[in-house]
Amino acid sequence: MAMPSSAQEVFDVLVPQGLSQFPDKANELNSIYCFKISGEGGGDWTVDTVSKPPSCTKGASDKAQCTISVSNEDFKTMLGGDPNAGMQLFFAGKLTVTGDVTLAMKLQQLFELARPKSA
Numbered sequence: 001m002a003m004p005s006s007a008q009e010v011f012d013v014l015v016p017q018g019l020s021q022f023p024d025k026a027n028e029l030n031s032i033y034c035f036k037i038s039g040e041g042g043g044d045w046t047v048d049t050v051s052k053p054p055s056c057t058k059g060a061s062d063k064a065q066c067t068i069s070v071s072n073e074d075f076k077t078m079l080g081g082d083p084n085a086g087m088q089l090f091f092a093g094k095l096t097v098t099g100d101v102t103l104a105m106k107l108q109q110l111f112e113l114a115r116p117k118s119a
Helices: 007-021 023-029 072-078 085-091 107-114
Strands: 032-038 043-048 055-058 066-071 095-099
Touching: 007 023, 007 032, 007 043, 007 055, 007 072, 007 107, 023 107, 032 072, 066 072, 072 085, 085 095
Parallel strands: 032 066
Antiparallel strands: 032 043, 043 055, 066 095
């Protein structure tokens, strides 16, 4: 399975596919996230797992309950499969979380929905 090349691939393709494939699992997260990914291949996205169906849209939302800010390079590190990568980046000051920090603990579940499925 190829790793996504950028945050754009994750939020423009993989997350929307995962949300449409597993809407009930996405709704269990019951959160609105805003991702602010800096650097080349980055951008801002809002992932709404409260709405039915859940959605992923370009742009930041003032309705986000949890906002994650990280560089595209560090974001790709998080997607590398190491479950501790996000915490390591957080404690190194390379990833910031604003809003409800406890919702950041559910991010692993969100990205599991978005993992490319092998055929």
